[in-house]
Structures are given as structure tokens and as C-alpha cells.
Amino acid sequence: xxxxxxxxxxxxxxxxxxxxxxxxxxxxxxxxxxxxxxxxxxxxxxxxxxxxxxxxxxxxxxxxxxxxxxxxxxxxxxxxxxxxxxxxxxxxxxxxxxxxxxxxxxxxxxxxxxxxxxxxxxxxxxxxxxxxxxxxxxxxxxxxxxxxxxxxxxxxxxxxxxxxxxxxxxxxxxxxxxxxxxxxxxxxxxxxxxxxxxxxxxxxxxxxxxxxxxxxxxxxxxxxxxxxxxxxxxxxxxxxxxxxxxxxxxxxxxxxxxxxxxxxxxxxxxxxxxxxxxxxxxxxxxxxxxxxxxxxxxxxxxxxxxxxxxxxxxxxxxxxxxxxxxxxxxxxxxxxxxxxxxxxxxxxxxxxxxxxxxxxxxxxxxxxxxxxxxxxxxxxxxxxxxxxxxxxxxxxxxxxxxxxxxxxxxxxxxxxxxxxxxxxxxxxxxxxxxxxxxxxxxxxxxxxxxxxxxxxxxxxxxxxxxxxxxxxxxxxxxxxxxxxxxxxxxxxxxxxxxxxxxxxxxxxxxxxxxxxxxxxxxxxxxxxxxxxxxxxxxxxxxxxxxxxxxxx
Numbered sequence: 001x002x003x004x005x006x007x008x009x010x011x012x013x014x015x016x017x018x019x020x021x022x023x024x025x026x027x028x029x030x031x032x033x034x035x036x037x038x039x040x041x042x043x044x045x046x047x048x049x050x051x052x053x054x055x056x057x058x059x060x061x062x063x064x065x066x067x068x069x070x071x072x073x074x075x076x077x078x079x080x081x082x083x084x085x086x087x088x089x090x091x092x093x094x095x096x097x098x099x100x101x102x103x104x105x106x107x108x109x110x111x112x113x114x115x116x117x118x119x120x121x122x123x124x125x126x127x128x129x130x131x132x133x134x135x136x137x138x139x140x141x142x143x144x145x146x147x148x149x150x151x152x153x154x155x156x157x158x159x160x161x162x163x164x165x166x167x168x169x170x171x172x173x174x175x176x177x178x179x180x181x182x183x184x185x186x187x188x189x190x191x192x193x194x195x196x197x198x199x200x201x202x203x204x205x206x207x208x209x210x211x212x213x214x215x216x217x218x219x220x221x222x223x224x225x226x227x228x229x230x231x232x233x234x235x236x237x238x239x240x241x242x243x244x245x246x247x248x249x250x251x252x253x254x255x256x257x258x259x260x261x262x263x264x265x266x267x268x269x270x271x272x273x274x275x276x277x278x279x280x281x282x283x284x285x286x287x288x289x290x291x292x293x294x295x296x297x298x299x300x301x302x303x304x305x306x307x308x309x310x311x312x313x314x315x316x317x318x319x320x321x322x323x324x325x326x327x328x329x330x331x332x333x334x335x336x337x338x339x340x341x342x343x344x345x346x347x348x349x350x351x352x353x354x355x356x357x358x359x360x361x362x363x364x365x366x367x368x369x370x371x372x373x374x375x376x377x378x379x380x381x382x383x384x385x386x387x388x389x390x391x392x393x394x395x396x397x398x399x400x401x402x403x404x405x406x407x408x409x410x411x412x413x414x415x416x417x418x419x420x421x422x423x424x425x426x427x428x429x430x431x432x433x434x435x436x437x438x439x440x441x442x443x444x445x446x447x448x449x450x451x452x453x454x455x456x457x458x459x460x461x462x463x464x465x466x467x468x469x470x471x472x473x474x475x476x477x478x479x480x481x482x483x484x485x486x487x488x489x490x491x492x493x494x495x496x497x498x499x500x501x502x503x504x505x506x507x508x509x510x511x512x513x514x515x516x517x518x519x520x521x522x523x524x525x526x527x528x529x530x531x532x533x534x535x536x537x538x539x540x541x542x543x544x545x546x547x548x549x550x551x552x
Contacts, residue, residue, distance in 0.1 A: 233475050234407040237321045241399035241406070244392055247318050248346045255343045259312060269309055270340060274347055277301055281351045281373075286359075288369050295373050298348070303382060305341040314339035316385045320392045327387035337385060342393070348377065349394040353401060356446035361438030364445035364497040371449025379460040389463035394450075402443040404491045407475035412485045421487045437490050437532075444494030447472065452502040466506045469495070470514075477518050481525035489532025492518055493539055500543060516551040519543075 032038055260267035280294040280301070305311070313336035317323035326333040352374045360367035377383065378391040399406055403422045410417030424431050424439060431439075451469035455462040476492050496503070496518060504511045519540040526533035543549040 233409065233478065235471055235475060238399060238403075238406040238408070240321050241392070241396045244319050244321075244396040245400050248393065248396060251314070251319075251339065251343060252346060255311075255339060259339070263311065266309070266311055266340070270343070273301055273305065273309075273340075273344060277344060277347055278351060281348070281355065284355065284370055284373060286366055286369055288372055291369055291373055295376060298373070298377060299380060299382070302341060302344055302348075302377070302380075305344050306338060306382070309338070309340055311338040311340035313337070314342050316342065316390060319390065319396075320385075320388070324386040324388040330384060330387040331382060332385050341383075342390075345383075345390060345393050349374075349397045352394065353397050353443060353446070356442040357439050358442070360442035360445045360494075362441075364441060364448075364494055364499070367442060367445035367449045368498070371446055371453070374446075375450050375453050375463060378463040379455070379458075381460065384461070387461070389461060391450075391463040395464070398443060398447060402440060402447070402491065404440070404476065404488055405444065405447055405472040405495075407472075409479060409483050409488070410485070412487060417485075421485065423487075437486070440487055440491050441494035441497075444491040445497065445499075448495045448499040448502075452499055452506065454502075454505070466503075469503070470507070473514065473518060477514075477522045484522075484526060486530055486532035489523060489526065489530065489536055492522070493532065493535045496536075497539055500547075500549075512551075515543075520551050 255270060259270075277298065280297045283294040284291050315335065316337050319342060352370060355370050356367050359370065374394065378389045378394065383390065401422050401424070403420060408420050408422075410420030412418060412421070412423070418430060422440070423436055430436075448469060450464050451466050453462065473492065473495060476488050479488060496515070500515065503515070507514065519536050523530075523533035523536040540551055543551065
């Protein structure tokens, strides 16, 4: 019995040890709590639990890292998709804007309203005709037609005297801008007097007697250009710029429609050069240092039109106020230049004005880098004709869009007045007042950016010297208060804002007196509610605040 009990105790002890090898058994008898085996089992159990917890934590950590990496990749993908979407929309909008600009260029421009013709002059009553005298018969050697002629009687021409009719031949397009005589008849010819061979023959036998010569025909009064007091304030050559603008339109039509008939390969290159010119002008920024590259590309394009691309000749004198005489040493002293070169200068000038409107309408300072490109191009010695710049092409554009700088005045409340001061129309309607004022500010600032340039250290000729700026300013400030309008005040503000220092550097104390008249005296005459006059007063206060220049 005692032996069986001892065996059961040993079995129970071995079972307890087997259970404690994996998990610490807290039911160990109190007497074995300090044994070495118990402590080893407890340490092993603790180490196993530590390893398990650490393994679980490491798996959780790795999963968290993977989750965060996946989240980061999702964010990168979303950002890239958003960037691609924005770039795509921007490209679509740019294409749409270009299409709208092309459509806008194709809108036909209505012809200008013809002025009211003067009243027809009242003709004086004609004196009664002298009595008809009988004339003796002519000798037999005369022709049969002359036998029945008498003094003052008209005899129709015989068929022998009539010119023979030439067969009609197919006519080719004629260059109306060339100086060389053309053998073909232009499409629209000026009215000519009838040939002498087709005119009725008048036999006046009494002409052998001494009679006083007939007086020359009187010249109509409308053929003599007189300057009325109402137009005395308009600067010289203003109407000539209008004629130049019309000639530029005719040249553009000629290059687009007539030139491709005789020069088929020129049509494609003309379109390419026009698009390249527009692209380079669109790359201009407000930083002059960054504009050197597009300026050089524009110059290279114009040089190519002068030297490499063959196009019909064109008389540059038709696009200048006065025709210069040949100058010794000039690169182009001939009678003509390629019409493609004049055409590209026209496109260049049109885009310069367009960028002034878009960039400098709110900030006059933005017109300066654009003006530098314009004046540098027209002053380039390679683009002078007989030593003179062709900047009259650009001035013709300014004359149409901003007539105020040439002395034109008008009421903003009437249709005729708005036309005289250059109020732009869009789709047949006048643009809003705010848009008109922004246009005038941008163009006026562009005008200043061209004229107020210092060429004293440059070998090039200033294409539009500062005295033109002085004349434009003078014709505005000399406007009577009753005739002044907001457009004139805002044009004056655009010419002066950000250009006061350059103006004073040219004219010194005289310029200071002119600024006092422009910013103090001239707006003081205006109505207190005139927004243009208020803008000039704000500009005067800005000079006091920023430069300490007190004009009063």
C-alpha cells in the first residue's frame, strides 16, 4: 500500500513538471516556490510571451508601413492625375482661345462712314452764245465730212479715226504696291479722260482770228485743303496715318489673295511666318532680360523675309508720311522692298498694340518691355529704308485705336464723338466703359514706352523721338474744359503713370512745369465727378508719397 502511494506521488510530480515546461504553473506547491526548476520555467515562459508579443508587434508595424506606403502612392497618383487634367484643360483652352482669335481676325471691318459732302456750288448763269457766222465752203481737198462743218459745229469722228479694238486677254494679278510700270491693266483703274481720237472733232475756222485765250477751268474749293479752327489742335499728318492704315489693309488682302496666284509656294511660308511671329510675341514677359531671345527670333524672321523668301516688290513710301531720299551707306536705298517684309511689320505692329491692351490695361508699367521690343525692331539698321525707320506702320495702328494722342476730341455721349476718340466696338456694339478706359490706358502707356527711350548711347536712330510725346501731351492739356472728356484724362494718365522720371530726364524744369499743368491745372477744370480727372489727381498724390515731388 505504501509502495503504491509512493508511485502515485512520483507520477503526480512528473505530470506537474511536464505541464510547467510550456506554461508556468501557479499551482505549484508552496514548498517548491524557491526551487531552481520553478524559476527556470518562469523565465522560459516569460521569454516565450515576450517573443510572441514582439512578433505580433513587428507584423503590425510592417503592415502599417505597407499601408502608409500605399497611401503615399495613392496620393502621388491622384496628384499626377490632377496635374494631367489641369494641363489638358489648359491646352484645350489655349487652342480654343487661338481659334477665337483667328475667328476675330476674319470678322469683316465695316467701311468708315463717309463725310457729308459739301453743298454743290451755285453755277453762275452762262452768257448767251455768240451768233453763228456763215463760213464759205472748204476746198475740194478737204474730206467730205469737213464740207458740212461751220464755226462751232461738232463733227463725229469717222470710223478710220476710231482705235481698233484689241482682243480681250486673260489678265494676271497686278501688284498695286510696285513702283515699276505694269503692262497689264489693274482690276480697278482710275477714271481717265477719253482719248483724243474718240472725242468729237470741233472745227473752228474763226480761230485764226486773234481772240483772247480761254480761261483755265476753275478748281473746286474742295480740292484745296484748308485747316479750320475746329481742327487746328489735330497734329500734322494725322489723316495721312489713316491713309496708311487703309493701304496696309489693301496690302494684307493682296498678300493673302493675289500673291498666291503668282507665287504658289509663298502662301504656305507666309502663313508659317505669321504664326511664328505671333508665337514669339506671345513669349514676351515683364522682364526685359528674358525678352532677348524672342526679340532675336523676331529679327531673324524679318531678315528672312528680306533676303531669303522671294516676294513681289513693294513701294515703302506708300506706308510712310514722307518719302526719304536715298542715303549714302544705307542698307536699302532702292525704290522697293519685299511686300512680305512690309506685311510682317504690319502683323508685328498689330500684335504689339494688342499686347499693350491686354498687358498694360491695368498696369502701365507692363507696357515698357513690349515697347522696348517694338522700338528695337523698328530702329534695327537692317529694317530701315533709305536710313529712315518704318515706324509709321505702327503709328497708323495707334492713330486708329487711340486718336486722342493725335489731338482728336469728341463727346463720349454721341456716336460720332465716340468714333472720333477711338471707342472700340465688339460685335457691332460699343464695348463697356471700363473696357474702353483700360484699352486707352494700355495704348497710351505703350505710346510712352516707345517715345521716352534714351538713344544717346546707341548708334541706332530713334524711330519716334520724345518730341512726339510732348506734342501729344500738349494737345491734350490744351483742350478747353467744355470739350474735355474722361478718355483724354485717362490717356494722359496712361502716358504719365510710371514714366514721370523718364519724362523729367528729357525735359528737366520744362518737364516739371508740364507735369504741373497735366496733373494739377488740367484736372482742376473738370467736373468733380469725372473719373479720369480723379485718376490724374491720384497720380499727383502718388508722386508726393513715393518721390516727394510736390507739384502745387
